[in-house]
Amino acid sequence: MSFRNLLLAYSGEAAFAASLAHSIKLAQHYDAWLTVIMRNGRSFFDRFGAGLSAALRDQLRRAEKSDTLTAIAQFETAVRAAGLADRARFIPPEELCDILPSELARHYDLVITGFQSDLVGEEHHVVSPDLIALRSGRPVLIVPENYSAPVLADHVLVAWDGKRAAARALGDAMGIIEGKRKVTLLTVGGRAPQTPIDGGILRHLERHGIAADHLHRSAKGRSIAAVIEDAADEVGAKLIVMGAYEHSKFSQDLFGGVTHEVLKTTRVPVFMSH
Incomplete structure (x- = not known):
């Protein structure tokens, strides 16, 4: 199987650097395209925000937007340094809307995810690689938190x-x-x-x-x-x-x-x- 179309499913800020770096190595090795998504289905506010005050919802939305902009900046810096800017795309949550990672994964050869974040406030980002594999029919590569290697495994x-x-x-x-x-x-x-x-x-x-x-x-x-x-x-x-x-x-x-x-x-x- 040739891995020419890769999907990186964002799994929490603490692990994003490791999974992004590994995805870039794979994209370079296989001369592949890389797409990054951020969010596991519907937004946190769509699911749990009904009982929150307007002020708290606004505060949380600003925090989520800040997280998204930080991840996009990190992504753009990394792919530009790797010479992949013309073959890489970050799909932000507002474009992804209600689409689940397992649904989008069917359009790709391989899905990469990172360590599953347990941090409070990142629950709405967390993806489940086991469920993606189960529901998408596509293989999934899980990269541990803080994992770093100069080259791909031999x-x-x-x-x-x-x-x-x-x-x-x-x-x-x-x-x-x-x-x-x-x-x-x-x-x-x-x-x-x-x-x-x-x-x-x-x-x-x-x-x-x-x-x-x-x-x-x-x-x-x-x-x-x-x-x-x-x-x-x-x-x-x-x-x-x-x-x-x-x-x-x-x-x-x-x-x-x-x-x-x-x-x-x-x-x-x-x-x-x-």
Whole structure:
């Protein structure tokens, strides 16, 4: 898959610098166009402002406008310095209106988001990468807060459980994986899986010119998310590829899950699909 049309979904001022910088690296690498959006659906005031006084609404609107202008200035400075001004666009909230990131994402090859802000006052900016992947049919790349790397990852860790979501994520990520210096395929469980009669996923990668190493780890009382992140640290991988939500979205919200935990605690970018 060729990533020629990228969408960066703003996820809170604290994380915007890291996700913007990484998006620019991707746009340069793939000679792509970059679009940035800011807001998760309807405005904060449309949803929660009915009970506020006129003075407080005006004050909050001014603060939101200031946040928007700051983000636009940061965006314009960064893309101009990178030589991407003619291939980059920031769509402000007043143009986005009620359009959800997951709806707009269907018009792009890849969606990039940052760490999900928990700061009071940024709730109306926060995007949910898991929901974007679930509802849009597009892959999503999550960049951790304060993440910085001089170049894009040349070592990728693929979290593989043989299920549909993992297969979809790997297929969507082939444009990133092909040509990498190293790929590690991670399986987690009590015993290492046997090689299927057709050679399995390692044979598939080999036929794409990818010589992947297989790493198997037992959870041993740890969460699968912790095993994935520790394995990435162990082998020096700077990108994790994984599927999202093999169980229902309701059960993930209620009980948590691998996807949710990895997104909250990851130390390197995560590429995921549903």
